[in-house]
Structures are given as C-alpha cells and as structure tokens.
Amino acid sequence: xxxxxxxxxxxxSAEDAQSLQSQYKSSQKDCFLTAMERYSVRSYDxxxxxxxxxxxxxxxxISQEDVCTGPFGTKVKLSLLExxxxxxxxxxxxxxxxxxxxxxxxxxxxxDLLEVGYVFEKVILHxxxxxxGTCFMTGTxxxxxxxxxxxxxxTEKVYAISPVGYAKTPEHxxxxxxxxxxxxxxxAFSEFCTVDPTVxxxxxxxxxxxxxxxxxxxxxxxxxxxxxxxxxxxxxxSDNTExxxxxxxKSTKPECGVDVGISLLHFMQVxxxxxxxxxxxxxTQPSITIPSGFTFRVSWKGSLSSxxxxxxxxxxxxxxx
Numbered sequence: 434x435x436x437x438x439x440x441x442x443x444x445x446s447a448e449d450a451q452s453l454q455s456q457y458k459s460s461q462k463d464c465f466l467t468a469m470e471r472y473s474v475r476s477y478d479x480x481x482x483x484x485x486x487x488x489x490x491x492x493x494x495i496s497q498e499d500v501c502t503g504p505f506g507t508k509v510k511l512s513l514l515e516x517x518x519x520x521x522x523x524x525x526x527x528x529x530x531x532x533x534x535x536x537x538x539x540x541x542x543x544x545d546l547l548e549v550g551y552v553f554e555k556v557i558l559h560x561x562x563x564x565x566g567t568c569f570m571t572g573t574x575x576x577x578x579x580x581x582x583x584x585x586x587x588t589e590k591v592y593a594i595s596p597v598g599y600a601k602t603p604e605h606x607x608x609x610x611x612x613x614x615x616x617x618x619x620x621a622f623s624e625f626c627t628v629d630p631t632v633x634x635x636x637x638x639x640x641x642x643x644x645x646x647x648x649x650x651x652x653x654x655x656x657x658x659x660x661x662x663x664x665x666x667x668x669x670x671s672d673n674t675e676x677x678x679x680x681x682x683k684s685t686k687p688e689c690g691v692d693v694g695i696s697l698l699h700f701m702q703v704x705x706x707x708x709x710x711x712x713x714x715x716x717t718q719p720s721i722t723i724p725s726g727f728t729f730r731v732s733w734k735g736s737l738s739s740x741x742x743x744x745x746x747x748x749x750x751x752x753x754x
Contacts, residue, residue: 443614444622444640450613457609464702467561468645469612470605474566477531477598487563488513488534491597495536495556503548504697504714504731510539511556512583513597519582524575525596529568532598536560536567537583540592546687547730550652550694553593557650558702566600569593571652571691593652593691612648619647620656629663629721634674636737638707643678645699651692657683658696661721665734673736677719681727693730701733708737 443450457466494500495511502508516523516533523535538553540546557567571593579591611617619625625647639662646660658680665677680697682689705711712735723729 444635444644445613449637449640453613454610457606462562464558464706465641465645466609467558468699468703469648470609471558471561471567471650472604472608473568473650474596474598474600475529475568476601477529477566477596478601479531481599483532483534483565483598487565488515490563491536491560494559500555500559501552503545503551503694504701505545505548505716507545507548509544509549509552510589511552512537512539514579514582521582522575522578523582524578525570525594526573526575528570528573529596531601532596534597535579536595536597537579537591538593539583539585539589541588544592546592546690547694547697549592550691551698552694553595554649554695554698555702557595558698560595560597564599565597566603567595567597569595569650569652569695571688612644617648622647625656625658626660626662629661631664632662632676638704638737639676639678641707642700642703645703646696649692649695649699652695653686653688653692655683656692657686657689658693659724659727660696660700661723663719663721665719668736675734675736677721677732677734679719679721679723679729679732681723681729684726684728690730697731697733704733704735704737708735710735 445453453466492513495513501511514523514535514537536556538549540549554569557569560567574594576591579594580589583591585591608617626643643660643662651657661679661681663677665675667673667675678700680693682693701711712733715732715734718729719732
C-alpha cells in the first residue's frame with residue numbers, strides 16, 4: 434500500500450504482480466482476477482446471439498434465493514428481458530448496440546440501494562465468468578420502456594439494467610493488465626483507500642480485496658465510495674490480527690449507495706474466497722473519522738491468516754495529499 438509520496442501506482446509488489454499475470458494467463462481465474470478483468474461493454478457481437486441454454490442458465494441463477502439476497506437480508510427482484518419477447522422497445526439511447534438481452538433490477542419505493550448494487554453486481558461477476566459482456570447502468574436507458582417490459586407493479590420501477598451478450602471486441606486481458614499496472618480510469622489507491630498508520634502488516638489477501646473494490650464499476654461514473662482500513666480489537670481467544678474496513682459514500686446523492694454496494698460485493702467475494710470466511714458486517718460506525726462530505730455506510734471486520742506483505746514505507750494516515 435506504500436507511502437503517498439511513493440511513485441509506485443500499484444500496491445502490489447513486482448513479484449506479486451508477476452505472479453498474478455502468470456495466474457491470469459494460465460486461465461486459473463478466481464474472484465479477484467474476474468473482478469479485475471470485468472469491464473463495461475457497450476458494443477456486442479450481433480452475429481452471436483445468446484443461445485437458449487445460456488439464457489436458461491442465467492434465469493436459473495437469478496432465481497436462486499441466495500443470489501437475490503443482499504448482505505443484510507434484503508431480497509432484490511431480478512429479471513432477464515429479451516427484446517423479442519417483451520412486445521415493445523427497450524431503449525438505451527444508442528449507447529448499447531448488438532444485443533437484445535438485458536438483466537434488470539426492479540425496486541420498490543423503499544429500496545436500500547446498497548443492497549441493490551451488491552446483488553446486481555453479484556450477477557454481473559457471474560456473467561463475466563461465463564465469458565459474457567455486461568455494463569452496469571442506472572441511467573441512459575428508457576425507464577418507462579424497461580418498467581413496462583419487466584411488468585412492474587405501480588409501486589415498482591426498473592432501477593438498474595445491464596446488456597448481456599458477447600463483446601464485439603473482447604478486451605478482458607488488456608483491461609486486466611492495465612489495471613494491474615496503472616490506475617486506468619480509477620482514483621489513485623491513496624485517494625480511494627485511507628490506511629491507518631497502525632496498520633503496518635499488509636496481507637496480500639487484503640490488498641487483492643481492496644484493489645477489486647477500487648476497480649469495481651461505478652454505476653454513477655463518479656466513484657463516490659471511499660474505504661478506511663484500521664486495526665480492530667481482536668476477537669476474544671484469538672491471536673490473529675483483525676482488521677476493520679469501513680465503506681463511506683459521498684453525501685451529495687442518495688443514489689451513491691448503489692456504488693458502495695458494488696464495491697462491497699467485490700471486496701467480500703475476494704475475501705471470502707481467499708480466506709474462507711465472510712467476516713462480520715456492521716452498520717454501526719467504528720471509532721474512525723469520516724471526512725466532511727462523506728457518510729459512513731458499512732464496515733467489515735475479520736482476520737486474514739495469509740501470507741503477509743511487509744513494507745518499509747509507512748502507510749498514509751489520510752488521502753489529503
């Protein structure tokens with residue numbers, strides 16, 4: 434994670450970056466590599482429509498209760514729309530081309546957008562593992578078209594959509610390599626993530642999870658999420674170092690919650706796969722200072738028994754520089 438004054442862009446050591454590249458090229462993909470290769474696809478191969486068996490596979494997946502359930506138990510209604518079957522238009526203002534299939538998230542009047550972002554991105558990453566292109570969108574589509582096509586009730590609406598199909602020009606490997614070596618259209622690590630000076634040990638699993646969160650898609654295209662890493666009080670009877678990772682959002686728009694949910698999903702999937710534990714989530718703010726203009730949303734607490742990357746640099750106390 435390094436020092437703010439450091440010229441290094443990636444928080445990974447050169448050795449770790451090389452190892453990750455080798456793992457990616459060998460097609461041994463895990464949640465981290467999937468998150469890092471996912472990118473927003475707007476142009477699809479119109480000569481490769483989705484086969485019926487793939488459509489059935491997606492519908493079976495989004496009908497599972499655990500898939501549709503957010504981190505705090507909220508169920509999100511999902512549907513896969515095919516333009517040929519809804520009997521009307523599904524307009525995206527010419528932003529999307531080459532596919533007639535769309536994943537949609539349907540919400541009611543009191544939806545928790547953090548839960549919506551978490552669940553919808555869970556499906557996005559699953560589709561990525563199937564070799565499919567996606568694009569998380571909360572705007573630039575006709576809300577009335579999609580709400581009608583999804584058969585929403587008077588108290589429901591389609592909040593988010595994603596086209597689904599085969600990318601016209603796949604760029605997964607190019608995107609992965611750029612993200613491993615550069616900020617590539619994202620905030621610098623030190624701006625996105627503030628690490629307390631007391632956190633002197635950097636488990637590689639934690640670095641991977643934080644990077645997966647940093648490169649998660651921003652439904653608002655503004656990256657309103659910020660992360661704060663501190664040491665946590667150890668669980669009674671445990672000798673393991675425990676960490677507290679807090680997520681905050683810009684307070685300017687209530688819609689920012691969806692981006693926090695997306696980042697949280699990336700973080701938690703990587704942590705769970707690499708450590709075998711989900712940790713603990715809490716909506717109670719720990720003893721940390723959140724900068725003016727940001728609002729605390731959720732924190733994760735857990736231990737990471739893994740290879741530890743030591744650094745001679747002191748981690749940043751704030752992202753103000």
